[in-house]
Amino acid sequence: MLGKTILLIVGGGIAAFKALELVRELRRAGARVLPVLTENGARFVTPLSLSALAGEKVRTSLWDLEDEASMGHIQLSRAADLIVLCPATADLMARAATGQANDLAATLLLATDKPVLMVPAMNVRMWLHPAAQRNIERLRGDGVTVMTPDDGEMACGEYGPGRLPEVPAIMAAIAAQFGPKPLAGRHALVTAGPTHEPIDPVRFIGNHSSGKQGFAIAAALAAAGARVTLVAGPVHLATPAGVTRIDVMTARQMQAACEAALPADIAVMVAAVADWRAEAAPAKLKKDGSGPPPLSLTENPDILAGIGHHARRPALVVGFAAETGDLIAHASAKRLKKGADWIVANDVSEGVFGSDHTHVQLITAAGPEDWGPTPKQAVAERLAGRIARHFDGTP
Structure with a gap:
């Protein structure tokens, strides 16, 4: 991942703290990380901690006068080699699946022409709900890579699929976006x-x-x-x-x-x-x-x-x-x-x-x-x- 630019959107969920570890590992791998923190994501991690680890300014709002004077959200959506949404909440995925653009994160996902990787994390019942599965199916049909969450115990005490994959698995999924296509030509x-x-x-x-x-x-x-x-x-x-x-x-x-x-x-x-x-x-x-x-x-x-x-x-x-x-x-x-x-x-x-x-x-x-x-x-x-x-x- 040396020399690659990753636009990391941190959604709101208890798993958001793992995004900090992901930033550290991406930097170690030689990637530049452009962080975007949603309003709900900021309830779990701070802009200061995210900025310190990324070494970049954290974008939080679609209405930043300085950044948006030159249509900053459009530039940001095109500046990266890959957009990673981690954690990808049910709400963010639903809005992305239906083409909404009501905050910075959703607008970036709609305006980009770059590959998108979503790393879901949510309650097991939310993950298994037919509406969530329809959204995931639509996103995958649109070309978005949606990782499969891990099975395990949730913060809420329930057990099943919905846990954020571990950081090494996320790193492997990111690397696969840039790696060779082993079945090319077949x-x-x-x-x-x-x-x-x-x-x-x-x-x-x-x-x-x-x-x-x-x-x-x-x-x-x-x-x-x-x-x-x-x-x-x-x-x-x-x-x-x-x-x-x-x-x-x-x-x-x-x-x-x-x-x-x-x-x-x-x-x-x-x-x-x-x-x-x-x-x-x-x-x-x-x-x-x-x-x-x-x-x-x-x-x-x-x-x-x-x-x-x-x-x-x-x-x-x-x-x-x-x-x-x-x-x-x-x-x-x-x-x-x-x-x-x-x-x-x-x-x-x-x-x-x-x-x-x-x-x-x-x-x-x-x-x-x-x-x-x-x-x-x-x-x-x-x-x-x-x-x-x-x-x-x-x-």
């Missing part, structure tokens, strides 16, 4: 979400897949420099920054889109493809008291196996296995049968569908690796890193 094909197989014009065969894991993996691969083609089933998620998205409905449409996306260096087949389809009725099937209509089911194409045994097979094929029992045995057999290099397996009877958390096993030729209970975002980042190391030839 093309990754990712599938995500369910498929819907129509029974009639209003009903379909489907499953509970939300697409969250696949979208997170597409975003992580794009952040690592890959050119990503995301073939998405019917889900309502924002397209990750830098990702080319192709929307499909049925298994056959997904298969065709995957075929058209080849050649690729990497295929990560996350989608929960419906195994069967029906011959769709042309009009809505009605109840008439004589029992359910007969459905003639046909097996859908096996997209993972098709990619795993394709003449233009990607150099690395990663499949997903959603099981409800005998996880390791079923996933290991699937890896061999489908021609995949790796299988990411999870037990969906544990409430994985639609959740932001999961518990996966990575199945390779060397055997299973238990990655433990973890957020889906963390799985995506870890998998992207593992893929990058595979191509680098490092363990």
Whole structure:
């Protein structure tokens, strides 16, 4: 980070004190730190302490006559190589997600053309609230890097995700913004979400897949420099920054889109493809008291196996296995049968569908690796890193 300029916005929260340690570490790494302290942030750390550690004037207001005489907030938003929001409170992220500009911090985030890294810290219930998750999803879709908070005991006494990541992890995330893109020049094909197989014009065969894991993996691969083609089933998620998205409905449409996306260096087949389809009725099937209509089911194409045994097979094929029992045995057999290099397996009877958390096993030729209970975002980042190391030839 030698010679880089970091614009650090310190939000209001008990974790704000860690921003002082972050400033010290950034200075030690050779970075210049331009500090901005929000009104609520100043309730936890003082401008004097922040200025002393940064060696720079602390900006606190959008209405500073001296600084704003030359539109200082615009200059400040463009002066840095990276903007870091730490701690990123639920309020600040909500205002950033909706494009508000009602104080200096929000205005800087809206006016910048530089990368933004947000380091969240908040109560576990706030982090897990659907409104907060929608805001985070929107920010990531806009290209903002939002770190996953740590699990642990809160200042309020509750336990769960929401703790500010430790300073070394924040430093690593900052360094990654400036580091090499290990998958630059490679093309990754990712599938995500369910498929819907129509029974009639209003009903379909489907499953509970939300697409969250696949979208997170597409975003992580794009952040690592890959050119990503995301073939998405019917889900309502924002397209990750830098990702080319192709929307499909049925298994056959997904298969065709995957075929058209080849050649690729990497295929990560996350989608929960419906195994069967029906011959769709042309009009809505009605109840008439004589029992359910007969459905003639046909097996859908096996997209993972098709990619795993394709003449233009990607150099690395990663499949997903959603099981409800005998996880390791079923996933290991699937890896061999489908021609995949790796299988990411999870037990969906544990409430994985639609959740932001999961518990996966990575199945390779060397055997299973238990990655433990973890957020889906963390799985995506870890998998992207593992893929990058595979191509680098490092363990």
